[in-house]
Amino acid sequence: xxxxxxxxTSLRVEHITKRFPGxxxxxxxxxxxxxxxxxxxxxxxxxxxxxxxxxxxxxxxPDEGRIIINGExxxxxxxxxxxxxxxxxxxxxxxxxxxxxxxxNIALGYKQAWSLFKLDLAMVRERIEExxxxxxxxxxxxxxxxxxxxxxxxxxxxxKTLCLGARFLxxxxxxxxxxxxETDELIILLKRMxxxxxxxxxxxxxxxxxxxxxxxxxxxxxxxxxQGNTTDHSPSDIAALMTGHEVELPLNEEPPCDGxxxxxxxxxxxxxxxxxxxxxxxxxxxxSGEIVGLAGVSGNGQRELAEAINGLRKVESGxxxxxxxxxxxxxxxxxxxxxxxxxxxxxxxxxxxxSFSIKENLILKDASHPxxxxxxxxxxxxxxxxxxxxxxxxxxxxxxISIAAGSLSGGNIQKVILAREISRKPKFLIxxxxxxxxxxxxxxxxxxxxxxxRKEGIGILLVSEELDxxxxxxxxVAVIFKGEIQQVLNRKDANRxxxxxxxxxxxxxxxx
Numbered sequence: 001x002x003x004x005x006x007x008x009t010s011l012r013v014e015h016i017t018k019r020f021p022g023x024x025x026x027x028x029x030x031x032x033x034x035x036x037x038x039x040x041x042x043x044x045x046x047x048x049x050x051x052x053x054x055x056x057x058x059x060x061x062p063d064e065g066r067i068i069i070n071g072e073x074x075x076x077x078x079x080x081x082x083x084x085x086x087x088x089x090x091x092x093x094x095x096x097x098x099x100x101x102x103x104x105n106i107a108l109g110y111k112q113a114w115s116l117f118k119l120d121l122a123m124v125r126e127r128i129e130e131x132x133x134x135x136x137x138x139x140x141x142x143x144x145x146x147x148x149x150x151x152x153x154x155x156x157x158x159x160k161t162l163c164l165g166a167r168f169l170x171x172x173x174x175x176x177x178x179x180x181x182e183t184d185e186l187i188i189l190l191k192r193m194x195x196x197x198x199x200x201x202x203x204x205x206x207x208x209x210x211x212x213x214x215x216x217x218x219x220x221x222x223x224x225x226x227q228g229n230t231t232d233h234s235p236s237d238i239a240a241l242m243t244g245h246e247v248e249l250p251l252n253e254e255p256p257c258d259g260x261x262x263x264x265x266x267x268x269x270x271x272x273x274x275x276x277x278x279x280x281x282x283x284x285x286x287x288s289g290e291i292v293g294l295a296g297v298s299g300n301g302q303r304e305l306a307e308a309i310n311g312l313r314k315v316e317s318g319x320x321x322x323x324x325x326x327x328x329x330x331x332x333x334x335x336x337x338x339x340x341x342x343x344x345x346x347x348x349x350x351x352x353x354x355s356f357s358i359k360e361n362l363i364l365k366d367a368s369h370p371x372x373x374x375x376x377x378x379x380x381x382x383x384x385x386x387x388x389x390x391x392x393x394x395x396x397x398x399x400x401i402s403i404a405a406g407s408l409s410g411g412n413i414q415k416v417i418l419a420r421e422i423s424r425k426p427k428f429l430i431x432x433x434x435x436x437x438x439x440x441x442x443x444x445x446x447x448x449x450x451x452x453x454r455k456e457g458i459g460i461l462l463v464s465e466e467l468d469x470x471x472x473x474x475x476x477v478a479v480i481f482k483g484e485i486q487q488v489l490n491r492k493d494a495n496r497x498x499x500x501x502x503x504x505x506x507x508x509x510x511x512x
Contacts, residue, residue: 262459479499
């Protein structure tokens with residue numbers, strides 16, 4: 001693939017229709033974007049946003065309709081055709097090989113560095129450094145993908161796309177794993193990049209849609225329901241157009257919690273995948289009926305903490321006291337049976353078994369329980385009823401409960417995980433980015449569920465980089481930096497500025 005230098009001055013899709021078994025994913029969609037323009041594409045989970053972009057990138061073929069670039073109709077039979085035309089996409093579900101380095105992943109598609117007998121990795125490294133410096137996107141070329149946090153992997157995807165010469169950029173939920181500061185920086189970066197290329201920006205974060213985009217297209221059930229200038233509409237207007245009703249995120253307005261301490265973490269030391277201490281003498285306690293928000297920049301030990309509590313990562317030293325029992329280095333099965341609920345960071349590899357059906361994923365932790373099995377035989381009627389009820393309650397959008405969970409959109413996969421974990425009636429819940437990739441309507445529902453669990457006396461550790469989410473829901477906010485708790489603030493003392501400063505590693509109270 002040659003890196004194109006030709007600008008894309010206009011792109012149009014006309015009357016695009018795409019059907020899957022039981023689903024009309026794209027219903028006669030038309031939209032256009034001009035040179036240097038940023039178009040926001042928004043809609044609820046399952047509205048057809050990612051399907052449309054996959055058609056634009058040659059991953060799917062439309063049943064009807066056409067794509068026109070610079071006035072000429074094009075047909076992309078594969079992503080290579082789209083790359084050659086100057087289109088690049090950063091997917092919501094990352095297209096990276098986990099057991100290869102950043103350098104090797106980018107080299108896979110960088111055909112200029114390939115010759116008959118060898119691969120010029122030095123050329124690829126030089127290109128990465130050039131792009132990183134130009135756009136302020138730092139990545140470690142020698143790090144393995146599996147060692148990186150979700151946010152770091154996202155930066156690798158963006159660098160990879162730019163390295164391959166994209167002149168038209170499609171971003172699918174690009175800020176879902178970024179801190180507010182990183183998000184602000186990305187918005188500034190993308191606005192600057194718009195002088196060189198056009199951008200389609202898919203997001204559920206409507207304030208970012210307002211801050212970044214020039215125009216907006218709203219999809220509902222696979223069809224366009226609105227197109228116009230972003231400046232003419234408030235975030236609440238956009239949310240109402242997306243969902244068909246007014247949306248208002250709930251707030252935790254209950255008095256401070258005085259329940260017993262149910263999770264008490266003492267001097268916890270845990271190593272990262274790279275061998276250094278990701279958690280260094282971390283201390284944190286959470287009461288029953290209390291939501292503690294864990295705020296921090298991605299990669300500061302949040303993942304290691306959640307995995308250590310759930311028996312998925314070795315504890316070097318320290319205690320994880322859960323209702324008085326030390327769970328350090330106990331098996332995941334033991335932790336589950338003790339009453340721990342867990343919404344993991346990486347939903348596709350840790351939250352579900354993609355090849356299993358929705359109904360099977362909904363009983364993953366309880367398949368051996370009497371409710372769903374008898375004498376080692378599964379009780380299919382009960383399993384089907386459980387899945388049907390949860391599918392309705394959590395608005396999981398799928399043709400039926402028997403399709404593979406991995407075929408769902410990212411947001412609907414998240415709903416499957418949430419439905420399973422919340423419906424199990426856990427004694428405690430660890431929720432890592434619970435609304436990542438969810439539309440505003442789904443986020444409203446999930447937040448109400450978490451607050452309802454709080455009222456039932458369940459303690460919740462809420463890990464999020466969304467400061468609005470943490471401030472809306474938390475009783476107390478713990479800020480993590482380089483594996484240590486910087487400070488724990490009561491809700492009344494926490495704000496975006498104070499948390500942002502602590503997340504950057506500043507402990508001096510006078511600066512807060």
